[in-house]
Amino acid sequence: MSETQLPCPGVSFTPALLARVERCVMRLWAARTRREGSGRGRLAGVGEEFVGYRPYRPGEDLRRLDWNLYARLDQAHIRLTRREASERWAVLLDSSASMGVGPPGKLQRGAELVLALASLGQRRGARVRVVASGGPAGPEVAAPGHLAELVAWLECLEAGGAAGIGSVLAGGIGGGPGDGSGTGGGVPADSPAHSRAWVGGAGRVFLIGDLFDVEPARLGDWARSRRGCECHAMQLLAPVEFAPSEGAGQEGGPGGQGASGGLIEWRDPESGARLRRALALAPDYERRLEKGLERYQAICAAHGLGYVCRSTQTPFEDILGALLGT
Amino acid sequence: MEYFNGTFDWARPAGLWALALPLLVLLASFLGRRPREVFTGTLGLWRELETENSARGARRSWHLPASRYLLLLALLSGALALAGPRWALPVERDTYRVIVDRSPSMYLPLSGKEKGEAEEDGGPSRLEAAVKLLRDYPGIGEAQLLWEDPTANMAGDPVGNEARAAGQEVRLPRGWEIPPERWGAPRGEVDWAAWDRAGVIWLTDRAPGLGGVERRLAGLVASGGAAVPGWVAWERELRFRWDGPVAETVDQAAAAQNDHRGGPGGEAASQGTGGFLPAPPGDFSASSPLPERGALVVESSSERPPLVQFQNQVPPPLRRFIELWAQERGLRTSGEAEAGPRLRVVGPRWRDEVAVTCGAQGWSLTGTATRGGAPPFPLGLQPPGAPGALATRLSTILDGQPLVLVSGAPGHLELAWRSLAEPLGDPAAFAVWWGQLLDELLLDPPGVVSLAERLGAGQPLCEPLPVAPAREADGSGTRSPDAELPLAALALCSAVLWAWRGRRRT
Numbered sequence: 129m130s131e132t133q134l135p136c137p138g139v140s141f142t143p144a145l146l147a148r149v150e151r152c153v154m155r156l157w158a159a160r161t162r163r164e165g166s167g168r169g170r171l172a173g174v175g176e177e178f179v180g181y182r183p184y185r186p187g188e189d190l191r192r193l194d195w196n197l198y199a200r201l202d203q204a205h206i207r208l209t210r211r212e213a214s215e216r217w218a219v220l221l222d223s224s225a226s227m228g229v230g231p232p233g234k235l236q237r238g239a240e241l242v243l244a245l246a247s248l249g250q251r252r253g254a255r256v257r258v259v260a261s262g263g264p265a266g267p268e269v270a271a272p273g274h275l276a277e278l279v280a281w282l283e284c285l286e287a288g289g290a291a292g293i294g295s296v297l298a299g300g301i302g303g304g305p306g307d308g309s310g311t312g313g314g315v316p317a318d319s320p321a322h323s324r325a326w327v328g329g330a331g332r333v334f335l336i337g338d339l340f341d342v343e344p345a346r347l348g349d350w351a352r353s354r355r356g357c358e359c360h361a362m363q364l365l366a367p368v369e370f371a372p373s374e375g376a377g378q379e380g381g382p383g384g385q386g387a388s389g390g391l392i393e394w395r396d397p398e399s400g401a402r403l404r405r406a407l408a409l410a411p412d413y414e415r416r417l418e419k420g421l422e423r424y425q426a427i428c429a430a431h432g433l434g435y436v437c438r439s440t441q442t443p444f445e446d447i448l449g450a451l452l453g454t
Numbered sequence: 455m456e457y458f459n460g461t462f463d464w465a466r467p468a469g470l471w472a473l474a475l476p477l478l479v480l481l482a483s484f485l486g487r488r489p490r491e492v493f494t495g496t497l498g499l500w501r502e503l504e505t506e507n508s509a510r511g512a513r514r515s516w517h518l519p520a521s522r523y524l525l526l527l528a529l530l531s532g533a534l535a536l537a538g539p540r541w542a543l544p545v546e547r548d549t550y551r552v553i554v555d556r557s558p559s560m561y562l563p564l565s566g567k568e569k570g571e572a573e574e575d576g577g578p579s580r581l582e583a584a585v586k587l588l589r590d591y592p593g594i595g596e597a598q599l600l601w602e603d604p605t606a607n608m609a610g611d612p613v614g615n616e617a618r619a620a621g622q623e624v625r626l627p628r629g630w631e632i633p634p635e636r637w638g639a640p641r642g643e644v645d646w647a648a649w650d651r652a653g654v655i656w657l658t659d660r661a662p663g664l665g666g667v668e669r670r671l672a673g674l675v676a677s678g679g680a681a682v683p684g685w686v687a688w689e690r691e692l693r694f695r696w697d698g699p700v701a702e703t704v705d706q707a708a709a710a711q712n713d714h715r716g717g718p719g720g721e722a723a724s725q726g727t728g729g730f731l732p733a734p735p736g737d738f739s740a741s742s743p744l745p746e747r748g749a750l751v752v753e754s755s756s757e758r759p760p761l762v763q764f765q766n767q768v769p770p771p772l773r774r775f776i777e778l779w780a781q782e783r784g785l786r787t788s789g790e791a792e793a794g795p796r797l798r799v800v801g802p803r804w805r806d807e808v809a810v811t812c813g814a815q816g817w818s819l820t821g822t823a824t825r826g827g828a829p830p831f832p833l834g835l836q837p838p839g840a841p842g843a844l845a846t847r848l849s850t851i852l853d854g855q856p857l858v859l860v861s862g863a864p865g866h867l868e869l870a871w872r873s874l875a876e877p878l879g880d881p882a883a884f885a886v887w888w889g890q891l892l893d894e895l896l897l898d899p900p901g902v903v904s905l906a907e908r909l910g911a912g913q914p915l916c917e918p919l920p921v922a923p924a925r926e927a928d929g930s931g932t933r934s935p936d937a938e939l940p941l942a943a944l945a946l947c948s949a950v951l952w953a954w955r956g957r958r959r960t
Contacts, residue, residue: 135493226495234495340495369496393489396497404489405500416499 134225134397136233137287141243141279149240152445153247156452160252181205215254218330219245220296221285222337223260225397228287229366232440237364238336239282240444245334246278257326258282261337262291265323290398294341297350335361338369344420344427351431360434360451363424370417370439373410465538465938472533476526483522521955528948535941548597550919552588553649553672554630555658556603559679559907560584566680566698566910580659580911581626584677588657589624591675592918601627604644653919660911673919681910685902686750690784691759695751696905760899761794762787766801769821769874773799775885779892796897799867803829807872812850812859816883821874827858828868847891865897 184193184204194207219242227235242258246269249256258266258278263285267277327333333354339347339361351359367374394403421437428435436451464470494500554560560581567577578586588594646662646669655673656662662669683698762780764773764787776799780787785796807822827849848860859870877884 229493229495338495340498366495368492369494372494391489393491394494394497394500395491397493397495399497401497402491403497403500405503409500409503412503413496413499416502417496420499 134228134287136230136236137228138233139236139239139282139285141239141283145240146243146279148443148445149244149247152244152448153251155445156244156248156448157251160452180208182208215249215252215332216326216330217245217249217254217256217332217334218327219256219258219334219336220293220327221258221260222293222296222339223263223285223287224290224292224337224341225288226292226338226340227364228397229369230440231366233287234338234364234366234440235285235287237440237442237444237447238362239285241334241336241362241447242282243275243279244444244448247275249332250275254332257323257330259296259323259327260285261293261296262289265326287397292341293335293337293339294346297342297346330357332358333360335359336364337362338365339363339424344423347424347433348427348431351428351433358434359432361424361428361436362447362451363421363435363437364440364447365437367439367441371410372413373407462539462541465540467537469533469536469538472536473530475533476529479522479526479529483518521952524948524952524955528945528952531941531948532945535938535945539937539941541937548593549600549653550591550594550597550673551600551602551651551654552657553644553646553654554581554601554603554626555644555656555662556581556630557644557907558903559659559909559911560677562679562682562903562908564677564679566682580677580679583679583914584657584659584675585624585626587675587677587914587916588655591655591673591916594624599624601630603630604649655919661915671919674915674917676915677911678914679911681748682903682908683748684908685899686905686908688755688899688902691755693753693755693902695753696908697749697751699748699910759784759786760796761785761792762797762799762896763792763795764789764799764801765791766803767872768799768801768869769871771819771874771876772869772871772888775888776892779889783893783896785896794900795865796899797865797867797892797895800869802870802872808852810850810852810857810859810871812848813877813879814848815887817877817879817881817887819871819874819877822872823857823859823870824872825852825857826870827856828861828870860891862891862895864895867892867895 181194181197182205184206192206194205197203197205221235221238221242223235227233227238230236246256246258250269250272256269258269258281260266266281267274269275269278347361391404391406394405395401424437425435427433434451436447438447438450561579563577564580564583565577644658644662646656646667649656650667650669650672652671654671655675656669657675659677659679661674661676681699683696685693686696687694762776762785764776768776777787802824804824804826806825808825809821810823811818811820813819828846845863846858846861849856849858851857857870861868
């Protein structure tokens with residue numbers, strides 16, 4: 129890509145960060161439990177697994193009453209479900225070179241979100257698999273012990289190449305939740321075919337990246353093709369991309385605006401293309417960016433796609449909270 | 455604030471060289487600066503701004519970081535503190551203009567005593583004695599002096615006018631002494647009448663009034679001096695020596711008025727070679743100084759004949775004529791470099807050439823000359839600050855510009871001709887013109903000074919200015935408090951701030 133090192137190409141997890149992930153998951157889990165009591169769980173969906181009935185007890189939520197059974201038997205029974213039991217989650221993480229922009233690095237923040245989502249899914253009984261663009265799929269997380277393996281895999285990731293989320297979506301990963309139930313009989317677990325099958329059969333799909341290589345309209349098309357599946361998109365932007373006038377000073381290198389007299393050579397990490405523009409143009413840039421993000425938001429809302437866009441300065445806990453509604 | 459109405463100067467002007475340092479830093483800051491590289495995934499958005507705001511976006515800013523300004527301020531104020539700026543109250547001072555007579559007699563020993571043939575060994579010169587007298591001139595210590603040599607340009611000496619601030623020692627400007635071999639060089643007569651002005655002091659060895667010049671406004675410092683016997687002329691292998699004055703009474707002088715050919719006795723008369731004395735200047739009575747007389751002694755010289763040296767390629771017709779002239783004058787010619795030539799004839803210094811025809815007084819020369827012409831001063835010999843030492847002797851117009859073909863100064867002749875045909879016109883006029891020019895430029899051997907210069911100059915004389923000199927402001931008044939300390943403090947503060955910012959960044 130380039131001879132210059134990206135500002136934040138890798139991922140690292142410190143014990144403190146892992147502890148934050150754990151606390152965050154616990155908080156989400158507790159909130160989820162509280163919401164399920166009131167029946168407002170946003171995670172309820174195709175992943176609910178029916179496990180049986182039991183007699184209704186006074187005071188229970190009438191919405192959980194099985195009215196068909198009541199009509200046939202004239203007895204009130206409550207449906208018992210084990211939510212997310214045997215549900216599959218797919219987390220698609222952009223690992224292209226543009227994710228190496230920061231600080232804080234987009235890949236780093238994305239990896240933190242991935243770990244938190246995997247931990248949350250595992251806690252809910254789901255089987256979670258992470259697919260990085262341009263690389264092999266990560267380990268399947270179905271038990272607490274798998275998280276360490278996922279952390280090790282994430283720490284091996286490095287931003288590079290031009291293959292982003294767009295290329296993953298273009299690679300045929302799609303279809304409804306039922307068209308890929310066979311999760312790779314005889315297919316290697318880290319092969320692209322296995323990944324495609326996994327994503328195709330997943331009940332929940334999370335897209336994490338800057339999404340610059342995915343037009344909003346195309347994102348809408350993809351969401352439409354995933355009807356019946358719960359999809360979320362997390363768009364991460366580095367501070368220098370979100371607000372250049374504030375972020376350029378944090379970019380590596382001596383000084384802020386003064387060192388270069390306000391003229392900055394902007395460089396695309398994937399193509400290596402360069403462009404000299406004064407930082408004085410930042411307000412115009414930010415207006416254009418805002419319009420573009422509004423288009424993403426509108427398309428996702430129209431197609432029932434969960435969407436959140438944040439700067440990487442935002443802690444992953446807040447991003448997840450905004451996405452999952454805690 | 456009154457100091458700022460005065461004059462400004464630097465205590466250590468060499469310290470101003472340190473100003474180059476901040477200039478270099480400033481230059482390096484702008485030249486070495488390139489836009490900072492920042493990675494972004496939204497290059498497309500920036501590219502869209504190109505068409506709309508290209509002018510604004512590509513504008514180069516001259517902004518520098520604050521730390522760089524601090525460093526520049528520290529260096530600048532440090533350099534200024536090093537140079538030591540000072541202000542002084544303006545002070546009105548008398549200004550004297552000293553007109554220095556630099557005729558050969560001024561370089562003769564005051565005592566008149568020869569030591570061998572080297573007059574310079576005979577004690578202080580008349581010029582030095584006159585300068586010493588000037589030190590005691592009334593009010594000279596508190597006045598400004600402006601030394602002037604009205605004959606400098608004509609003799610090609612490396613001097614001009616030079617000022618001396620009040621309070622400094624009264625001494626001849628550096629470079630105004632000339633080497634003995636140039637004492638005999640012809641110099642223009644000082645137009646004393648033109649310098650008879652208020653505030654002017656004549657510095658000479660004898661009162662110019664003897665030459666018929668009436669002094670009304672100028673002051674006078676005359677060194678006086680005894681007659682100096684020695685060589686007065688030189689002709690082929692013979693040298694003419696004046697053996698000094700012989701005291702006479704007024705009666706004897708009156709008796710001799712009809713006989714200016716030869717003094718009483720002496721070899722010159724006996725040899726019949728024509729000893730002579732100039733006519734006594736002015737009228738004199740019994741109480742007046744007596745005219746000096748003496749004998750001319752003709753001696754044969756065993757020394758090698760003086761040399762006329764050729765440099766570069768002198769065109770054949772001219773070279774032949776100069777060789778003939780030298781032979782007639784008892785000179786030898788050579789193309790080799792030797793010490794102390796009496797005349798140096800230098801051919802064209804550049805290789806390009808252009809056809810020219812030029813002449814004077816009934817003759818003309820046709821040939822080619824260098825486009826650069828003859829230089830205005832001898833290349834490689836010109837002293838610093840010399841005002842055009844070579845006077846133009848012959849020139850023409852080429853492409854609307856004057857082209858100097860012949861220029862010269864005592865002991866030096868420059869020619870621009872590269873090639874020449876035989877001269878046209880009157881051959882006698884050609885020979886006279888060139889012969890006169892060569893005779894004029896030919897230097898006398900060391901020690902030969904004309905008899906008129908060797909005569910005694912009488913007693914020292916110091917006459918104050920009849921009219922007060924002009925008053926001019928100078929910068930030697932009361933000094934302001936030194937600005938070095940605040941500047942140095944500013945430099946220190948800036949340096950500390952700069953270092954602190956650098957450390958905080960790291």
